[in-house]
Amino acid sequence: xxQNLIVSTSPHLHSGARTQRIMLDMLIAxxxxxxxxxxxxxxxxxxxxxxxxxxxxxxxxVFNLIVKKKQTIGDLSAAVTGLLLALTLPVSKDTVGNVWxxxxxxxxxxIVVVKCLFxxxxxxxxxxxxxxxxxxxxxxSETTTPVATGFGTLVSGATPLSAIKxxxxxxxxxxxxxxxxxxxGGAIGETCAIALVAGGIYLLCRRVISWHTPTIFIGATFLLxxxxxxxxxxASVYQLLGGGLxxxxxxxxxxxxxxxxxxxxxxxxxxxxxxxxxxxxxxGNYPEGVSYAILIMNILATPIxxxxxxxALGSKKAKKGGNA
Amino acid sequence: xxxxxFLGNTPVPHRKNTAATPxxxxxxxxxxxxxLGGQLGAPSTPIVKAGEEVxxxxxxxxxxxxxxxxxxxxxxxxxxxxxxxxxxxxxxVQAIRIQSDGEMTPHESIAPPEITDLESxxxxxxxxxxxxxxxxxxxxxxxxxxxxxGEIHTVVVNAAECEPYITADTRTMLERxxxxxxxxxxxxxxxxxxxxxxxxxxxxxxxAIEALKATVGDIEGVEICVLPAKYPQxxxxxxxxxxxRIVVPEGKLPADVGVIVINxxxxxxxxxxxRTGMPLxxxxxxxxGGAISAPMNVTAPVGTHIGDVLAFVGCDTEKVGKVLYGGxxxxxxxxxxxxxxxxxxxxxxxxxxxxxxxxxxTPCIHCGRCVAACPMGLNPxxxxxxxxxxxxxDKIARLEEYKINLCMECGCCSFVCPALxxxxxxxxxxxGVVREYRAHMKDMK
Numbered sequence: 061x062x063q064n065l066i067v068s069t070s071p072h073l074h075s076g077a078r079t080q081r082i083m084l085d086m087l088i089a090x091x092x093x094x095x096x097x098x099x100x101x102x103x104x105x106x107x108x109x110x111x112x113x114x115x116x117x118x119x120x121x122v123f124n125l126i127v128k129k130k131q132t133i134g135d136l137s138a139a140v141t142g143l144l145l146a147l148t149l150p151v152s153k154d155t156v157g158n159v160w161x162x163x164x165x166x167x168x169x170x171i172v173v174v175k176c177l178f179x180x181x182x183x184x185x186x187x188x189x190x191x192x193x194x195x196x197x198x199x200x201s202e203t204t205t206p207v208a209t210g211f212g213t214l215v216s217g218a219t220p221l222s223a224i225k226x227x228x229x230x231x232x233x234x235x236x237x238x239x240x241x242x243x244x245g246g247a248i249g250e251t252c253a254i255a256l257v258a259g260g261i262y263l264l265c266r267r268v269i270s271w272h273t274p275t276i277f278i279g280a281t282f283l284l285x286x287x288x289x290x291x292x293x294x295a296s297v298y299q300l301l302g303g304g305l306x307x308x309x310x311x312x313x314x315x316x317x318x319x320x321x322x323x324x325x326x327x328x329x330x331x332x333x334x335x336x337x338x339x340x341x342x343x344g345n346y347p348e349g350v351s352y353a354i355l356i357m358n359i360l361a362t363p364i365x366x367x368x369x370x371x372a373l374g375s376k377k378a379k380k381g382g383n384a
Numbered sequence: 385x386x387x388x389x390f391l392g393n394t395p396v397p398h399r400k401n402t403a404a405t406p407x408x409x410x411x412x413x414x415x416x417x418x419x420l421g422g423q424l425g426a427p428s429t430p431i432v433k434a435g436e437e438v439x440x441x442x443x444x445x446x447x448x449x450x451x452x453x454x455x456x457x458x459x460x461x462x463x464x465x466x467x468x469x470x471x472x473x474x475x476x477v478q479a480i481r482i483q484s485d486g487e488m489t490p491h492e493s494i495a496p497p498e499i500t501d502l503e504s505x506x507x508x509x510x511x512x513x514x515x516x517x518x519x520x521x522x523x524x525x526x527x528x529x530x531x532x533x534g535e536i537h538t539v540v541v542n543a544a545e546c547e548p549y550i551t552a553d554t555r556t557m558l559e560r561x562x563x564x565x566x567x568x569x570x571x572x573x574x575x576x577x578x579x580x581x582x583x584x585x586x587x588x589x590x591x592a593i594e595a596l597k598a599t600v601g602d603i604e605g606v607e608i609c610v611l612p613a614k615y616p617q618x619x620x621x622x623x624x625x626x627x628x629r630i631v632v633p634e635g636k637l638p639a640d641v642g643v644i645v646i647n648x649x650x651x652x653x654x655x656x657x658x659r660t661g662m663p664l665x666x667x668x669x670x671x672x673g674g675a676i677s678a679p680m681n682v683t684a685p686v687g688t689h690i691g692d693v694l695a696f697v698g699c700d701t702e703k704v705g706k707v708l709y710g711g712x713x714x715x716x717x718x719x720x721x722x723x724x725x726x727x728x729x730x731x732x733x734x735x736x737x738x739x740x741x742x743x744x745x746t747p748c749i750h751c752g753r754c755v756a757a758c759p760m761g762l763n764p765x766x767x768x769x770x771x772x773x774x775x776x777x778d779k780i781a782r783l784e785e786y787k788i789n790l791c792m793e794c795g796c797c798s799f800v801c802p803a804l805x806x807x808x809x810x811x812x813x814x815x816g817v818v819r820e821y822r823a824h825m826k827d828m829k
Contacts, residue, residue: 066706066740067719069809071795072733073396073548073712074742077802079749135746182749182803321752321763372761372787373391373621374633 079181083136085268089259090143090311096242096252097147104156105248109146111160115167116142123176137181142167144189144311147249148304148351149196158200166196186358187318190308190351197351219246220302222347230294239301250304260310269314272326277309280334288342299341308350309333318358320365328364332357388629391622392546392759394796396615396713398588399548399672407555407668407681410696412459412484416687417724418444419469421477423521425451430478436463439491441662444480447510453523454513457491458665458685459484472709472716472723479724482687496661502531502574505658512657513664513727518542518618518647519710521728524654527646530639534577540627540638541568543585543592543648544611544618547711549672550731555681556649556668557592561599564648566655568600581606583648584627588613615713616794620645622759634790649730664727673712673734675703684725690732691721705737713795746803754797754807760790764797764807771814780821788814 097105120138124131132138145167151159170192178184220233234244242252250256263269278300285299286292299305309330313319319329333353340349421427428445432438438457445455461484469479497508510525530536545553557564568581581603583596587610600606609627611617621632624643632638638645653664665686672679676699684693694701701721708715709726712733725732754764763786770782788811797807 063701063704063721065704065717065719065721066737067717068706068740069812070708070715070793071713071798071808072706072708072715072717072735072740073795073799074804075395075800077753077800078804079746079802082749082751082802132746137749180747182747316749316751321750321755321765323756369763370761372634372790373625373759374631374636375761375787375790376634 079135079137082268083140085263085266086140086311087136087143089262089268090140090147090249092255092258093147093249093252093307094143096255097248100242100251101151101248102153104151104153104159105146107156107160108149108151108163108248109143112146112149112163112167113139113142115164116145116171119168119171120176123172127176129180132180135181138171138175141170141175141188141192144249145170145192147307148189148193148247150245150247162196162200165199166192169195182317184317185361186355187312187315190312190354190358193351194355219347220244220298221341224295224298224302225347233298236294236297236301239298244302246302247304247307250307253301253306256306256310260306263310263314269310270323270326272323273314273319273330274309276327276330277313277333278305280331281305281337284334284338285341288338299338303341303348304350305337308354313354313357319361320368322365322368322370324368324370325361325365328368329357329361332360332364390612390614390626392612392614392616392619392626392796394615394757394759394799396546396796396799397548398613400551400554400588401549401672401679402670402681403551403554403589403591405680407552407559407683410682410684410688410693412486412488412685413688413692414486415464415481415483415689416459416685417469417479417481417689417722418455418458418687419471419477419479419724419726420445420455421475422469422471422473422726423453423515423728425449425453425515425521425523425526427475427477428452428455430466430480432463432466432480434463434465437461438463438482439489441494441665442491443513443663445478447523451523451526453515453525454511454663455480456513456663456665457482458687460487460489461485470719472718484685490662494661496659497657499570499574499658502576505570505574506531508658509654511663512654514650514653514657515664515727516647517649517653517667517728517730519714519728519730521726524646524650527639527644530637530644531575531577535642536575536577536639536644537642538580538582538628538630538644539571539575539578540624540643540645541581541583541648541651542618542620542623542645543583543589543596544623545589546586546613546615546618547713547715547731549679549733550670550711552668552670552681552730553648554589554592556652557589557595560652560656561595563652563655563659564596565599565603566659567651568603568606570655570658572603572605579605580628582627583608584611584617584623585609586611586613586617615796615799616759619759619792619794621792634787667725667727667729669725669729670731671697671699671734672731673708674736674739675699675705675734686727687724689721690718690723690725693725693732694721694734699734703736704734706735706740708733708735713799714793743804745805748803748805751802753800753802757796757800759794759796760787760792762787762791764791764811765805767791767814768805768807768810771810771817776821780818783814783818788818791815 170188174188285296336353426449439460464481515521773779
């Protein structure tokens with residue numbers, strides 16, 4: 061019976077959860093929005109999604125080759141970044157000729173500069189897709205101006221939010237039903253609220269994200285909009301559905317690496333996002349502020365996490381459970 | 385109570401395959417190896433020599449200090465050897481190898497102890513060699529000494545049995561419920577300050593809950609607290625919190641807040657000793673796991689070789705990859721099938737090689753699942769990061785600030801980690817680093 065037994069420290073059982081599976085869930089959850097994007101914006105949307113995902117995955121692959129790191133594209137995280145970036149971009153038949161290479165640069169920037177240079181998955185402090193989008197908004201502001209859907213909206217070439225900003229009358233805006241199904245101008249993946257919420261619910265059911273962030277982010281933005289519009293319910297609904305709020309609240313403000321770990325931290329983070337979003341939308345020059353809001357809160361994620369870290373059971377004073 | 389939340393939320397699978405199967409008594413093996421330590425406390429001192437004849441229940445080792453326990457022969461036969469033995473916890477102690485004559489003749493001295501008061505009850509427990517049967521193996525008499533001060537108001541009976549596979553306590557409550565009741569009555573009779581006896585039991589043990597309700601439910605001061613079937617309900621500080629709402633402060637013992645926790649099997653075993661005078665010489669434990677085709681609870685003499693147990697349950701040892709004392713969450717692996725059944729063995733988890741193998745760790749994605757899972761409210765991933773700090777002083781300061789001492793190594797963090805990071809393993813390492821540093825600083829002074 062001289063048999064070699066395996067000796068290792070406990071635990072000897074694992075839940076089976078894997079990083080790759082979490083990222084696969086993200087891709088599954090984004091699929092309805094991606095389909096809606098192709099339905100409303102046609103083949104250019106498909107091109108941009110493909111370019112973005114391939115550039116993101118490809119640049120991580122090449123980066124790992126160059127720095128001789130173990131290959132990490134199998135965790136699907138780069139694919140998620142690529143898909144998210146694509147969904148935040150507007151594109152039409154007229155602009156696709158320029159947007160495709162700009163998207164490629166944006167995706168490479170997101171992966172290489174924002175993620176890989178900081179140490180790869182889990183080490184970046186800013187959300188790669190959001191930073192990639194902001195990079196593109198600044199560098200290629202003309203071509204990344206929102207466009208109309210293929211079905212023709214009332215205000216072509218503008219999002220409802222920019223139309224409101226420009227002082228459009230209520231009857232010039234798309235109907236609330238169009239807003240829900242996504243038949244409006246905007247970034248390709250941000251328009252179909254129903255598809256985004258369906259994906260968000262999937263993530264909640266799979267316990268990939270917790271309810272705190274999306275509920276507080278969306279809820280607080282809505283309430284603050286109500287307050288700032290003098291309790292104009294209709295106008296606030298447009299604030300809710302008109303920009304990138306729903307996509308960001310479910311898929312970007314819930315990013316693990318760039319947000320606090322604990323639930324109170326997530327709550328504070330989401331509240332901060334909502335505040336900055338509303339301030340930019342109502343007082344800033346830009347019609348949309350979600351991306352900037354999340355990027356600013358990304359910077360604050362670590363201090364928030366340290367300050368909201370829970371007290372250990374029976375400990376004399378609150379531990380500083382930071383992640384510094 | 386407003387704001388009260390049960391601690392412990394990890395959905396570890398139950399796999400209680402043996403809960404409904406009566407335990408089976410194993411015939412005496414040809415040889416037993418009885419270690420004189422390996423649990424909490426000082427190793428015991430042997431009082432028999434090679435060649436001596438011994439009988440069942442005969443004392444073969446004395447306690448070597450206050451926190452130490454007596455050891456008794458589990459078979460009748462001849463002492464072959466007193467030899468060094470490497471315990472799973474890494475220490476080397478003495479062990480006594482006894483050849484069984486197969487007769488299982490009880491020793492002449494076996495007689496029920498005379499119990500008149502708390503003092504004599506604790507003395508009896510000291511003589512019985514009983515240690516905490518939940519797993520840690522702390523000498524029970526030492527724990528009961530806290531009763532003498534008269535400040536203990538609550539006894540929490542730990543019947544949670546939260547580890548996968550293990551049903552030894554469940555079977556105790558079904559097969560030895562009268563002993564459980566006698567144990568409760570002993571406390572009621574002799575520990576005057578104890579006003580509450582609270583059973584903590586996970587909700588998935590319906591039959592055992594019924595048995596408890598029917599037998600001890602009506603006794604004054606006895607409460608049966610049904611806990612969620614979420615790991616780790618059986619951890620000491622967690623079960624105290626979840627059954628009584630009392631929080632044991634950092635660095636204190638349950639006795640400091642008027643509570644002692646006693647495993648339900650330990651309680652029944654005390655009652656058995658008081659009734660019969662037979663010390664702790666046999667154990668009932670669950671034999672289950674991927675390599676076991678016919679899982680069951682086995683009653684065997686302490687010291688029986690694991691290989692003999694596996695042969696008894698018909699396990700094909702070719703398939704065995706890993707054998708654990710205890711369950712898969714906190715179990716300690718054995719290095720060979722010659723290792724013996726210990727007093728504290730409540731299960732042998734026998735895994736296949738395939739079950740044992742896991743993937744490589746990938747980078748932490750900061751998902752926070754370990755933080756959400758930690759029943760103590762710690763941040764496991766922060767410990768791992770602190771461990772990488774180069775400066776020794778900074779590392780120790782950070783680990784202590786994050787409360788590494790509060791980690792009880794339940795394994796929830798590692799269990800839920802999607803990156804397969806060795807979180808609790810790192811915590812264990814970190815505790816060692818802190819302990820070593822503190823000992824070093826003490827020497828310097």
